[in-house]
Amino acid sequence: MVVFAVPAEVAVILLDIEGTTTPITYVKDTLFPYIKENVKEYLRTHWEEEECQQDISLLRKQAEEDSNLDGVVPIPLETGNGEDEVEQVIQAVVDNVLWQMSLDRKTTALKQLQGHMWRAAYATGRMKGEFFQDVVPAIRKWREAGMKVYIYSSGSVEAQKLLFGYSTEGDILELFDGHFDTKIGHKVESESYRRIASSIGCSTNNVLFLTDVTREANAAEEADMHVAVVLRPGNAGLTDDEKSYYSLITSFNELFLPSST
Numbered sequence: 103m104v105v106f107a108v109p110a111e112v113a114v115i116l117l118d119i120e121g122t123t124t125p126i127t128y129v130k131d132t133l134f135p136y137i138k139e140n141v142k143e144y145l146r147t148h149w150e151e152e153e154c155q156q157d158i159s160l161l162r163k164q165a166e167e168d169s170n171l172d173g174v175v176p177i178p179l180e181t182g183n184g185e186d187e188v189e190q191v192i193q194a195v196v197d198n199v200l201w202q203m204s205l206d207r208k209t210t211a212l213k214q215l216q217g218h219m220w221r222a223a224y225a226t227g228r229m230k231g232e233f234f235q236d237v238v239p240a241i242r243k244w245r246e247a248g249m250k251v252y253i254y255s256s257g258s259v260e261a262q263k264l265l266f267g268y269s270t271e272g273d274i275l276e277l278f279d280g281h282f283d284t285k286i287g288h289k290v291e292s293e294s295y296r297r298i299a300s301s302i303g304c305s306t307n308n309v310l311f312l313t314d315v316t317r318e319a320n321a322a323e324e325a326d327m328h329v330a331v332v333l334r335p336g337n338a339g340l341t342d343d344e345k346s347y348y349s350l351i352t353s354f355n356e357l358f359l360p361s362s363t
């Protein structure tokens with residue numbers, strides 16, 4: 103077994119979700135299809151609610167920022183209360199969401215709506231969060247060894263809490279000291295990792311970030327975090343240069359903590 107020796111200065115392990123704790127297939131074959139199949143009905147049912155209107159406003163603002171992108175669907179403002187007009191706006195939101203999802207965009211606006219939509223699916227037991235089999239036992243061991251464990255995902259904090267709160271392993275939210283999403287900044291920007299360390303109250307070099315995406319690993323490393331790239335079944339392949347540059351692990355069991363014997 104390959105071993106990644108965790109440097110002694112590391113006191114915090116920061117985890118990505120998709121491709122790191124959780125199979126990409128769970129996201130692509132369970133989470134995302136639920137959104138595509140239910141978004142129109144969800145908007146019709148929740149249209150009058152403040153939370154839903156806030157989600158639409160954020161999507162509208164994002165569409166304005168995306169106006170120079172190919173295929174973007176603008177979201178018109180409602181001018182009255184006519185049913186036909188509401189239906190037109192709903193259709194524009196649906197088309198915008200489907201367009202963003204076709205590009206696997208990680209905008210805060212899209213992720214916020216998705217998190218709100220998954221609430222009902224988890225609460226009714228229709229979906230349960232899934233993890234690679236090494237994940238939960240390893241996190242328990244790290245915590246016993248005194249490590250703090252945080253999540254940083256493009257999925258909204260609300261979506262993260264649903265995934266870990268309603269999972270095949272039960273409610274395992276207690277295993278995490280906190281959660282970060284793109285509200286702190288995008289995962290490919292090094293400033294986001296500085297903000298995370300500052301919010302935790304440590305230096306960036308006290309943090310080990312585990313992710314499947316080398317652009318994220320690169321941004322974290324630029325901020326002086328330690329990084330290891332996680333290779334999981336179904337993840338995108340790495341180039342030969344990436345394979346030789348990054349520390350690679352295929353399971354959390356390959357992390358060797360300084361206190362381990």
Ligand SMILES: CSCCC(=O)C(=O)COP(=O)(O)O
Pocket residue numbers: 118119120121129133208213216254255256257258261262265289
């Ligand atoms: C609870 S996360 C849902 C999956 C998701 O929407 C996503 O964008 C995951 O991205 P990650 O940053 O964890 O790779």
Ligand SMILES: [Mg+2]
Pocket residue numbers: 118119120121122313314315
């Ligand atoms: Mg990922």
